[in-house]
Amino acid sequence: MAKPVTLSNGRVWSTRSAALKFFKDMLARYEVGETVGLPGDHADLLALLVRYDAVLAPGEQGKIGVGVSHFSKQWASAEGYSTACFYVHRTDGTIDDFSYVRAINEG
Template sequence: MLHRYRPGDRVLDVDAADLVSLLERHPNRDEKVGVGIDHFEVQAADYSSQCFRVVRTDGTWARFSYKPCIAPHLF
């Protein structure tokens, strides 16, 4: 999904629904979501890669990687 978008693109609602579910598994979920999710975007990241950005309802944003969301959680 990430590479269907270019940096600066807003993620379509159909894909955003999957990202909301994915973000629920992020170890820093509360910090990433903050006051609430308005939408997602894709942004350029290090080493010519890209990542997702969650834009909060207050206009602030945070980058997040999907990798911690799919990694096995050790309890």
């Protein structure tokens, strides 16, 4: 049975697959190093972070932190892999990557 995905900003997809495709396509619209500039994209990513933080295990640090300044597309590397992903830039100057896949699949 298909499970809908709903974000706090009111955006709804009828399936996880549709939501994953939406954010994959959004990521593809931007070049590595580019700031996410469209206001709708920013709003959707911010709502996705709310969902992401809601699925974290106790003790895991949330991605929103002190507040979000903007988002960008950057390279993330760890343990033998490198992939382009979204990064959150916080108002205190800190940055962190996050997985839209995790936010959708675990939410």
